[in-house]
Amino acid sequence: MTGGAGFIGSHLVDRLMELDCDVTVLDDFSTGEWANLVRWRDASTLHVVKGSVCDSKVVEEAVRDTSIVFHLAAIVSVPASVERPREVLDTNVMGTATVLDACRIHDVERVVVASSSAVYGDPARLPIDESIPVAPISPYAVSKLAQEHLVASFERTYGLSGVALRYFNVYGPRQQPGGYAGVISIFTEQALSGRSLTIEGDGEQTRDFVYVEDVVTATLLASVSQTEPGEVFNVGTGRALSINGLAQHIISLTGGQSSTVHVDPRVGDIRHSVASIDRASERLGFTPSVDIVTGLRRTIDWMRQQHAARE
Ligand code: NAD
Numbered sequence: 001m002t003g004g005a006g007f008i009g010s011h012l013v014d015r016l017m018e019l020d021c022d023v024t025v026l027d028d029f030s031t032g033e034w035a036n037l038v039r040w041r042d043a044s045t046l047h048v049v050k051g052s053v054c055d056s057k058v059v060e061e062a063v064r065d066t067s068i069v070f071h072l073a074a075i076v077s078v079p080a081s082v083e084r085p086r087e088v089l090d091t092n093v094m095g096t097a098t099v100l101d102a103c104r105i106h107d108v109e110r111v112v113v114a115s116s117s118a119v120y121g122d123p124a125r126l127p128i129d130e131s132i133p134v135a136p137i138s139p140y141a142v143s144k145l146a147q148e149h150l151v152a153s154f155e156r157t158y159g160l161s162g163v164a165l166r167y168f169n170v171y172g173p174r175q176q177p178g179g180y181a182g183v184i185s186i187f188t189e190q191a192l193s194g195r196s197l198t199i200e201g202d203g204e205q206t207r208d209f210v211y212v213e214d215v216v217t218a219t220l221l222a223s224v225s226q227t228e229p230g231e232v233f234n235v236g237t238g239r240a241l242s243i244n245g246l247a248q249h250i251i252s253l254t255g256g257q258s259s260t261v262h263v264d265p266r267v268g269d270i271r272h273s274v275a276s277i278d279r280a281s282e283r284l285g286f287t288p289s290v291d292i293v294t295g296l297r298r299t300i301d302w303m304r305q306q307h308a309a310r311e
Pocket of ligand 1: 007008028031033052053071072076168170171
């Protein structure tokens with residue numbers, strides 16, 4: 001697995017280890033953390049390689065004798081991609097080409113690649129199903145779309161079986177405040193430190209927040225399901241929540257003391273995003289199981305522990 005020390009990747013590691021799999025993680029630890037894997041520090045079946053997905057030798061070594069590869073490593077930041085497009089495209093696109101090429105050379109049976117709802121840009125209709133034309137805006141979104149095309153190309157050209165998943169707004173423990181789609185960790189951090197929650201714009205914009213363990217479930221299902229070359233799947237909940245609604249949930253779950261303040265809208269922010277998950281449901285058998293209040297409660301508990309440890 002690439003990116004296994006990161007937010008989503010480390011939850012995937014947890015699930016695979018719980019299933020008694022032998023797991024190799026390749027991560028450069030640019031945003032990933034050893035602390036995310038500490039639970040498995042004495043496990044002989046977890047192998048951690050520190051290196052880049054752009055380094056073909058390291059990647060080939062990591063995928064050798066592997067049957068399934070999960071490719072999650074990426075620079076996951078829209079603002080970073082706007083400031084440093086070449087670097088983000090290098091890592092996300094060339095890194096993916098390097099991973100797929102290593103999989104081809106070493107006869108990997110199946111590759112699952114993490115794409116993003118960002119490929120849709122500002123969608124023409126809601127809910128967003130996979131047939132809506134893609135219209136990526138940022139270089140990050142373009143890099144995710146390029147990853148999808150590379151997966152399809154390697155399947156059609158070399159017969160490498162692969163699938164790309166369009167994750168919507170993933171949240172849960174280990175997500176760092178300030179990261180991409182990190183509004184939940186930002187709001188929670190603000191609420192736990194007794195500050196006001198800063199809502200960008202009028203707060204009536206909506207998102208599809210999906211709990212990280214449901215994303216892990218969808219990712220595992222995709223690794224064992226039959227799909228067509230080039231097929232992509234949305235991974236969300238199918239439910240829209242406004243930023244105002246989210247703020248109210250977090251305020252009440254953290255004790256009800258915080259207020260909200262509205263600041264300037266984020267430039268280029270899309271108004272509404274909610275997934276249709278019919279395809280993932282029908283073809284992968286995916287059903288999200290963690291409702292927003294349960295997911296928020298778990299996330300807040302984890303952030304409280306982080307807070308307490310810092311004080
Ligand atoms: P993350 O930053 O926590 O994880 C990314 C991991 O990749 C980190 O561990 C980082 O150290 C590693 N990495 C970065 N560059 C690398 C390189 N050159 N070589 C090796 N490792 C490298 O982010 P995340 O939220 O866990 O995202 C995981 C995947 O899911 C990404 O591909 C991202 O695009 C996708 N995604 C995430 C979300 C979300 O809401 N978090 C939404 C859509 C898609």
